[in-house]
Amino acid sequence: MDVELTLLGTGAPEGLPRPDCPCAVCAAARGGAVRAATSLLVDGVLLLDLTPGAALAAARAGRTLAGVRQVLLSHPHEGPAMELPPGLPAAGRVADGRVLTLLSGHRVRAVPMDAPGTGYEVVSPDGERLLYLPPGGAPAGLDAERVRSEPYDLVAADVVGRPDAVARLRVAGVVGPSTEVLAVHLDHGVPQGAELARRLAAAGARAVPDGTALVVGAYRPVPQVPRRTLVTGGARSGKSLEAERRLAAFPGVVYVATGGGRDGDAEWAERVRAHRERRPASWRTEETCDLVPLLAQDGPPLLVDCLSLWLTDAMDRVGAWDDAAWEGGGEKALRARTAELVDAVRATRRTVVAVTNEVGSSVVPATASVRRYRDELGRLNAAFAAECEHLLLVVAGQALVLRG
Incomplete structure (x- = not known):
């Protein structure tokens, strides 16, 4: 019965x-x-x-x-x-x-x-x-x-x-x-x-x-959790909190912090502390920008916070801030690193929630290097989003569903 x-x-x-x-x-x-x-x-x-x-x-x-x-x-x-x-x-x-x-x-x-x-x-x-x-x-x-x-x-x-x-x-x-x-x-x-x-x-x-x-016990469809999600938004919009909420009901999440540490920067240390205290105790933290190996492995869900800091590191590695280095091969090297990341997201079998920033909606930056960063982040966001089933834009703490 x-x-x-x-x-x-x-x-x-x-x-x-x-x-x-x-x-x-x-x-x-x-x-x-x-x-x-x-x-x-x-x-x-x-x-x-x-x-x-x-x-x-x-x-x-x-x-x-x-x-x-x-x-x-x-x-x-x-x-x-x-x-x-x-x-x-x-x-x-x-x-x-x-x-x-x-x-x-x-x-x-x-x-x-x-x-x-x-x-x-x-x-x-x-x-x-x-x-x-x-x-x-x-x-x-x-x-x-x-x-x-x-x-x-x-x-x-x-x-x-x-x-x-x-x-x-x-x-x-x-x-x-x-x-x-x-x-x-x-x-x-x-x-x-x-x-x-x-x-x-x-x-x-x-x-x-x-x-x-x-x-x-009767059969009914169980809500399907999106496997790949990108959360974007402006500064202090609530995008990191929104990303954390999406995985709060899952154990063993790997929190990938791409920002690393900054010696002597008290304000940055306070940001990191606030993020850590907000996470469930069962989550594990990896401080790295090497995302491709993590995406290639099987394992629990990944929360990547954030792609904008990953891009900063990637531009550092190829010398993209310098005009001569950019023209001399930095642009090609950065595009290759970005393509490798996007390919890894497409192929991953893990549940992934990634956070990024929306920039470029305000005044045009005064320097070529900052304009370059703005443009490359826009390209990265678009390419990464194309591989995600779910896309959210967070504005003033409110999540707007763009896809999924």
Whole structure:
């Protein structure tokens, strides 16, 4: 028998829009963008998280709570006491690691979290498996759970707030290529609609409206993560943060810093420190401009930040800043290096997200060497973008999809 999962709510504990919040996302949350606090009804017998108006939400979804035999809470519920609909058992929580078996045959195991709250693994009588995580929580001690490495059929988690939770599940092998990942506990940190869908698709996840009913384990297309992405934009536009977001739900990312170090430059050191603190601890950093060997290897995703600094290094190596050297073979050598990089991007089997800069939209540089750099970066960006399935332009912190 198939497992039916009904999402009575998909929002953060305070719902969306938040009461009395003046932010732009809350102001625009109308109609289908309104989300009640997350609550999941499993096969009509198990209610995960009791929220205000649960009975009405179930009725709107064409369901009833009359058959619910267990109500479990995943996180501390602040504010006034929850109203328990008539006929429902008292809400409670299961101790970490304990297994609860319902009369219906469903088995519920409490999964320990790294933040206050409890995750729940639910196994149906026929073996379908789903995992529900609380807001702001990621599984703790997954290494000890590797013996349970069969992929889940469905995972419902705080993908926006804790993308690293999905990364941990991927490392443990419990989120596989066919696992459906649903984003719940959705808050006002990301605009709804196309922007939310785009960010979730980058993590291999999706969101659904309140009241959606799903059959767990039924085949449906999983969002395809673009294999090669170029993120471009102006200075301080948010392009590096956008690139990092695109890989935040994946483990073992190799962050390729093409800028290297600059002795005695305190401002540059502060930039590097801020970037490092923003990255997940599971990521590894390579400080190099030798991108071709990395692209040729198999391995985890690459985040290259950035192509403009790679070009600076490439121009240094061929003496392209000097007019005589440029005319005497520097131009030909630079074009060869650029072509080699573009060929490597075309042939790579790795997931790649690269960052570059948009220059040349302002005044014409005063010197020939700077004009040369501007022109060559434009050519490099165009050639690199031609090999990418996904292309984003970041303006004032907003990502505009140019392709993909």
